[in-house]
Amino acid sequence: MKAVVLGSGGWGTALSMVLRDNGHETWLWSHHPDKAAQMAAERENPLLKGVRLPEELQITGDLNCLEEADMVVCAAPSFAVRETGRKIAPYLRPESVLVSVSKGIERDTNLRMSEILRQETHNVCQVVSLSGPSHAEEVAIQMPTGCVAACPDRTAARFVQDAFMNDYFRVYTSYDIVGVELAAAMKNVVALSCGICAGLGFQDNTKALLMTRAMAELTRLGEQLGGTRRTFGGLAGMGDLIVTCTSMHSRNNRAGILIGQGKAVQEAMEEVGAVVEGYYAAESIHQLAEREGVEMPICRCTYEVLYEGKHVRDVVSELMTRAKKDELLETAWL
Incomplete structure (x- = not known):
């Protein structure tokens, strides 16, 4: 099988290595031709220091690599998914399978990543959607990892399962692409909060409280x-919530720590030095919760800190002194 991974960040690179390990003809495409040439020559991605890229992995900045591809993996940052989908549309065939591994919700439209790709590729x-608790740094060194391939078309989901699954990368299937994509995007906001x-x-007590109650919020909105x-x-x-909220591999967690220590939001994201998806997702989730009438106090307070300059200690006090609740009498883990 010929597989092309679009996006030479850490996650795209790690997934291209999984596919290459499984014996597929694998191409890794970079938006920046100079970066592609450097990676091809040095056989290393600066985002995965110390990990040698297989010689058989073909690295390029030329989209012609998409010709006759059986599977195309979109690993672009969420803000670049629409542009990427538009660029690749002419190369896709009805028998191709397009895999979205980006985690986010598009600003203003509030569309999930698969919805954007379907729009831009005209449902060809x-x-x-492939998602789960999976730090690129660990997948690249073959640490045991589990993900979910989600699609209403079970045949397509199983195709992706078969392509990726091996003795260190376990893949389950699901029909619930809506839930999988929403969970992937929303947990980044919680990771920022935990940071x-x-x-x-x-x-630890605070982190456990925050993660558990935030999961109740995510479930409410997800079901809605x-x-x-x-x-x-x-x-x-x-x-994915556990791994993103507890690891220093998480850019969202690291950015949150800096904000909690007193740094301005933009300063914290610049110091992290890579895309902090939770920042963008916080606005979209706030818009969705308002539109759907779903109560999400933790996500709302995070949005207010990130976008309205609310002081973090005021937010903590507000959340801890909310009206009394009965955990078991509320629906969907309210």
């Missing part, structure tokens, strides 16, 4: 938008 082929708490000096509750308790939901 099946789109599958802020850590930056304030709060410890058509997702399945069980998805939010699985790999794409709780699994």
Whole structure:
């Protein structure tokens, strides 16, 4: 099988290595031709220091690599997915499978990544979302990892499962692409919140409280938008939430720590030095919650810190002194 991975960040590179390990003819495309040439020559991605890229992995900045591709993996940052979809549309065939591994919700339109790709490629082929608790740094060194391939078309989901699955990368299938994509985007906001708490000096009790109650919020909104509750308790939901909120590999977590320590939001993101998806997702989730009438106090407060300059300690006080609740009598983990 011929597979092309679009996006030479850490995640795209790690996934291209999985595909190459599985014996597929694999191409890794970079938006920056100079970066592609450097990676091809040095056989290393600066974002995955110390990891040698296989000699058989073909690296290029030329989109002609998409010709006759059986599977195309879109690993562009969420803000670049629409442009990427537009560029690749002429190369796709009805028998191709397009895999979205970007985690986010588009600003203003509030569309999921697969929805954007379907728009820009005119539904020419099946789109599958691959998501789960999966730091690129660990996948690249073959640490055991699990993900979910989600698509209403089970044949397409199983095709992606077969392409990626091996003895260190386990893939489950799901029909719930809505829930999987929403969970992937929304957990980044929670990771920012957890980082802020850590930056304030709060410890494990606070983090456990925040993660659990935030998962209740994500589930409420996810169900309202058509997702399945069980998805939010699985790999794409709780699994990804745990790994993103507890690891220093997480850019969202690191940015949150800096904000909690007193740095301005933009300064914190610049210091992290890579895309902090949770910042963009916070605005979209706030818009969706307002539109759908779903109560999401943690996500709302995070939005207010990031976009309205609200002081983080005021937010903590507001959340801790909310009206009393009964956990078991509320629906969907309210």
